Amino acid sequence: MNISEILKDIKESVSKIDNIIFVGCGGSLAAQYPAKYLLENQSENLKVGYFSSNEFVHASPNYLGKSSIVITVSHAGETPETVKATKLANEKGAKTISFTWKKDSSLAKEGQYVVIYDWGKDAKVENSKMGKLLFLAFEILNVFENYKNYQQAVDGFDKINLIVQKAKKYSLKRAEKFAENYKDSDIIYVMSSGASTGAAYSYSICILLEMQWINSAAIHSGEYFHGPFEITDKETPFILMINEGRTRPLDERAFSFLSKYGEKLIVLDAKELGLNTIDDTVIEFFNPLLFTNVLRLYAEKLAEKRKHPLSQRRYMWKLEY
Amino acid sequence: MNISEILKDIKESVSKIDNIIFVGCGGSLAAQYPAKYLLENQSENLKVGYFSSNEFVHASPNYLGKSSIVITVSHAGETPETVKATKLANEKGAKTISFTWKKDSSLAKEGQYVVIYDWGKDAKVENSKMGKLLFLAFEILNVFENYKNYQQAVDGFDKINLIVQKAKKYSLKRAEKFAENYKDSDIIYVMSSGASTGAAYSYSICILLEMQWINSAAIHSGEYFHGPFEITDKETPFILMINEGRTRPLDERAFSFLSKYGEKLIVLDAKELGLNTIDDTVIEFFNPLLFTNVLRLYAEKLAEKRKHPLSQRRYMWKLEY
Numbered sequence: 001m002n003i004s005e006i007l008k009d010i011k012e013s014v015s016k017i018d019n020i021i022f023v024g025c026g027g028s029l030a031a032q033y034p035a036k037y038l039l040e041n042q043s044e045n046l047k048v049g050y051f052s053s054n055e056f057v058h059a060s061p062n063y064l065g066k067s068s069i070v071i072t073v074s075h076a077g078e079t080p081e082t083v084k085a086t087k088l089a090n091e092k093g094a095k096t097i098s099f100t101w102k103k104d105s106s107l108a109k110e111g112q113y114v115v116i117y118d119w120g121k122d123a124k125v126e127n128s129k130m131g132k133l134l135f136l137a138f139e140i141l142n143v144f145e146n147y148k149n150y151q152q153a154v155d156g157f158d159k160i161n162l163i164v165q166k167a168k169k170y171s172l173k174r175a176e177k178f179a180e181n182y183k184d185s186d187i188i189y190v191m192s193s194g195a196s197t198g199a200a201y202s203y204s205i206c207i208l209l210e211m212q213w214i215n216s217a218a219i220h221s222g223e224y225f226h227g228p229f230e231i232t233d234k235e236t237p238f239i240l241m242i243n244e245g246r247t248r249p250l251d252e253r254a255f256s257f258l259s260k261y262g263e264k265l266i267v268l269d270a271k272e273l274g275l276n277t278i279d280d281t282v283i284e285f286f287n288p289l290l291f292t293n294v295l296r297l298y299a300e301k302l303a304e305k306r307k308h309p310l311s312q313r314r315y316m317w318k319l320e321y
Numbered sequence: 322m323n324i325s326e327i328l329k330d331i332k333e334s335v336s337k338i339d340n341i342i343f344v345g346c347g348g349s350l351a352a353q354y355p356a357k358y359l360l361e362n363q364s365e366n367l368k369v370g371y372f373s374s375n376e377f378v379h380a381s382p383n384y385l386g387k388s389s390i391v392i393t394v395s396h397a398g399e400t401p402e403t404v405k406a407t408k409l410a411n412e413k414g415a416k417t418i419s420f421t422w423k424k425d426s427s428l429a430k431e432g433q434y435v436v437i438y439d440w441g442k443d444a445k446v447e448n449s450k451m452g453k454l455l456f457l458a459f460e461i462l463n464v465f466e467n468y469k470n471y472q473q474a475v476d477g478f479d480k481i482n483l484i485v486q487k488a489k490k491y492s493l494k495r496a497e498k499f500a501e502n503y504k505d506s507d508i509i510y511v512m513s514s515g516a517s518t519g520a521a522y523s524y525s526i527c528i529l530l531e532m533q534w535i536n537s538a539a540i541h542s543g544e545y546f547h548g549p550f551e552i553t554d555k556e557t558p559f560i561l562m563i564n565e566g567r568t569r570p571l572d573e574r575a576f577s578f579l580s581k582y583g584e585k586l587i588v589l590d591a592k593e594l595g596l597n598t599i600d601d602t603v604i605e606f607f608n609p610l611l612f613t614n615v616l617r618l619y620a621e622k623l624a625e626k627r628k629h630p631l632s633q634r635r636y637m638w639k640l641e642y
Contacts, residue, residue, distance in 0.1 A: 026547025040370070041382050047368045049361070054543035059515055059567040059605070061362050081543070187508065187536050194380055204538070205548035213552055215508050217525070217538030222375035222402070225642060226347025227526035230635050231534055246380040257642050284380070314551050321546060321578050 003136050006113045007143045010095050016067050017144060021049035021094075023056045023085045024073040027206040028099075031130045032073060033198020034288045035137035044145055053081035057088055068094035071136070073129065075119075077105020086110040097136070099129060125161045125289055134285065152279035156286050159277055164293045167273040171294050178266055179301035182237055185264075188214055189228075190239045191254060192291070193221040194247030199288040199295070203239070207299045211310045221250040229257060237264035239298075241291045244270040245284025268294055324457050327434045328464045331416050337388050338465060342370035342415075344377045344406045345394040348527040349420075352451045353394060354519020355609045356458035365466055374402035378409055389415035392457070394450065396440075398426020407431040418457070420450060446482045446610055455606060473600035477607050480598055485614045488594040492615050499587055500622035503558055506585075509535055510549075511560045512575060513612070514542040515568030520609040520616070524560070528620045532631045542571040550578060558585035560619075562612045565591040566605025589615055 001009065010017065020039055022032040029052055040048040049061055053072070064070070070089035074082040077100035087110055089096045098111025101119050108114045115136070118127040125131050135157060141147035182188060188208055192200040200218040208216035219228045221240070232238075238258055242251040258265045270276075270287050273294065278286050303310045315321065322330065331338065341360055343353040350373055361369040370382055374393070385391070391410035395403040398421035408431055410417045419432025422440050429435045436457070439448040446452050456478060462468035503509060509529055513521040521539040529537035540549045542561070553559075559579055563572040579586045591597075591608050594615065599607050624631045636642065 026544055029544070029547075041380060044383055052541055052543040052547075054571050055514060055541070055568055058570055059362060062365055079547075193376060205540075205544065210548035210551045215536060215538075215552065215557075217536075219526075220373055220376070222373040223347055223350070223526065226350075226373075226400075227531040229642075230531045230637065231536065232636070236536075247376055249379055250375050253642075261636070315553070315582065316551065321550075321574075 001113065003115060003132065003139055006097060006115070007139050010069065011143055014066065014095065017069055018045070018067040019047035019049065019063050019069075020140060021051065021056070021061075021064065021068055021070045021089075023051050023053050023070060024082055025053050025079050027202050028073040028075055028079070028082070028129070030198040030202035030206070032071065032133050033201070034130060034195045034285060035133040037195045037197070038134065038137045038285045039140060042141055042147070046140070046144065053079065053085045056085045057081060060088060060092075064089065064092050064094060066093040068092070069140070070094045070096045071099065071133070072096060072107065072111065073099040073133070074105070074107045075101060075129070077102045077107035079107070083107050083110055099133060125164045125293060126157045130289055130292060131157070131160070134289065149279070149281040152282045153285075156278040156282055160286055160289055163274050163277065164290055167290060167294050168297055170273065171297055175297040175301040178298050179305035182264070182266070183302065183305045185237050186215055188216050188237045188239060189219055190216060191219045191221050191224060192241035192243065193250040194243050194245065194287070195285050196241050196243055196288045196291055199291045200241065202292065203295050203299075207295070207310075211299070211312070212302060212306065212308055213314075221247070221254040224254050225257070232258065232262050234263040236262065237266065238262060239266045239268070241287070242267060242269040242271070243284060243287045244275045245287065247284065322434065324436060324453065324460055327418060327436070328460050330434075331390065332464055335387065335416065338390055339366070339388040340368035340370065340384050340390075341461060342372065342377070342382075342385065342389055342391045342410075344372050344374050344391060345403055346374050346400050348523050349394040349396055349400070349403070349450070351519040351523035351527075353392065353454050354522070355451060355516045355606055356454040358516045358518070359455065359458045359606045360461060363462055363468070367461070367465065374400065374406045377406045378402060381409060381413075385410065385413050385415060387414040389413070390461070391415045391417045392420065392454070393417060393428065393432065394420040394454070395426070395428045396422060396450070398423045398428035400428070404428050404431055420454060422450075446485045446614060447478045451610055451613060452478070452481070455610065470600070470602040473603045474606075477599040477603055481607055481610055484595050484598065485611055488611060488615050489618055491594065492618055496618040496622040499619050500626035503585070503587070504623065504626045506558050507536055509537050509558045509560060510540055511537060512540045512542050512545060513562035513564065514571040515564050515566065515608070516606050517562050517564055517609045517612055520612045521562065523613065524616050524620075528616070528631075532620070532633070533623060533627065533629055534635075542568070542575040545575050546578070553579065553583050555584040557583065558587065559583060560587045560589070562608070563588060563590040563592070564605060564608045565596045566608065568605065
């Protein structure tokens with residue numbers, strides 16, 4: 001079953017869905033942020049939850065039950081907490097949809113419905129983890145609330161892969177320059193807002209902390225002015241993703257401040273990167289698909305320059321924890 | 322009107338409340354986290370939102386309207402984004418409850434209902450910002466859903482101040498040792514889970530980044546194993562708050578790992594700090610009241626030792642931004 005068929009099937013088999021819960025760990029949680037943001041922002045009636053798997057397992061919310069759809073995500077489908085979370089959701093009578101790239105994984109076996117996504121160099125953006133999750137969220141809005149901007153969203157998915165490919169080509173030299181300039185940094189902050197809040201988190205914890213062992217924090221552009229901005233000086237690098245759409249003023253305000261009081265500012269601007277062929281009614285939800293894919297380039301170049309492969313680990317795959 | 326009277330008044334004046342939205346910036350957003358966590362976790366029917374003020378203003382959710390209670394918080398009551406958020410919520414027909422310590426502030430004027438809280442050395446925990454916000458959340462559960470553990474919660478508020486005073490006395494020497502050991506640190510990570518996730522965020526962005534200009538990130542104990550733990554080594558300091566209640570296993574797992582592979586580990590354990598006289602049904606929601614107040618000691622001692630007052634700023638109060 002594809003995503004549209006899954007939702008049709010759920011709608012026909014339950015009397016009422018009143019909440020959607022996103023569950024995963026690390027990068028597989030953050031990949032759900034755009035979908036969560038869209039639903040929370042645009043839905044009239046659905047309640048939306050967003051949990052790190054182990055918190056969901058140990059302190060699941062009272063509303064989890066027969067009116068829930070629980071979405072669980074794990075890349076290789078073997079993250080124990082996420083498999084457990086799916087099992088728990090099944091026991092509570094929820095509908096579970098599991099996302100993984102591995103057909104025969106434990107997660108694929110546990111989920112009532114399974115979505116297999118593509119990954120790697122040749123994967124089209126709309127078929128990637130984050131792409132399919134965002135499409136699922138639009139489809140939920142459409143199936144359960146007859147979403148008025150659904151056609152604009154479908155049109156966005158038709159365009160996003162080309163936009164990303166062009167933006168990556170455009171950004172290649174910048175990514176190389178970034179790697180050259182920041183290869184010796186002890187710390188890099190990552191900032192954005194709105195739908196891209198999860199993309200900032202993901203780059204911070206998966207790329208910088210996990211894969212490069214560079215200190216980092218993700219900061220929300222709106223929160224920046226209420227504490228974090230005091231760390232700003234000429235020496236501290238900030239990656240800032242400037243969104244297209246309603247939260248752009250938050251990012252632009254951070255940009256103005258950092259341009260004045262900082263010096264090591266790395267900017268990815270969705271406007272400059274060509275997102276604007278997507279319709280205004282839905283454009284903000286597509287920002288993170290663009291940023292995540294372009295930032296991947298920045299990660300690859302940084303890893304090369306530092307001679308620290310993205311696959312290098314101290315603990316993961318090496319010991320029990 | 323006190324908090325109970327405010328909710329009674331709201332219940333009598335609207336036909337239906339179906340969502341509660343928490344709005345604020347930085348420390349005043351984080352202070353709402355325990356209340357948000359409680360409602361999201363325990364409510365059967367209420368939808369719960371949690372937004373940095375400027376994102377709420379620029380990208381407010383579709384469900385904001387006549388069935389909403391919007392809670393806005395600003396310490397001195399003059400944060401422009403939060404005053405604007407309150408104005409917007411009023412215009413949309415929501416009920417607004419504003420928390421500030423300043424009776425004659427812009428926020429106090431804008432909110433339909435106002436709660437004035439105490440602060441400073443002599444403020445009792447139950448009358449502090451976070452204390453009153455958490456009480457509001459319990460009261461919402463009770464008024465709208467007849468919350469079964471309400472009496473246990475009221476009993477918790479009777480006990481929490483004494484618990485905190487004792488815990489502070491117990492922690493004084495430890496706070497001094499922390500200041501001595503970590504006064505020269507370039508970075509300090511702060512970790513917790515469950516209701517205390519916001520307390521970790523607050524210590525990271527308000528105390529370390531804002532008031533001490535020490536690099537920092539808040540990490541969720543469950544997320545730690547899915548990226549961030551790769552930064553762990555013998556040199557990197559982690560403050561870990563171990564909760565009482567359902568998410569304790571997440572914190573204990575992080576403790577085990579950090580004890581083995583880290584060296585600079587600062588632990589605050591709610592069990593050791595005497596939270597356990599509060600009833601098991603509600604204890605987890607009181608953890609952040611304990612941690613935030615004990616950590617304040619750790620902040621004061623650190624500031625003394627570093628000769629960097631907590632009131633020192635580079636930008637705030639000094640320029641427009």
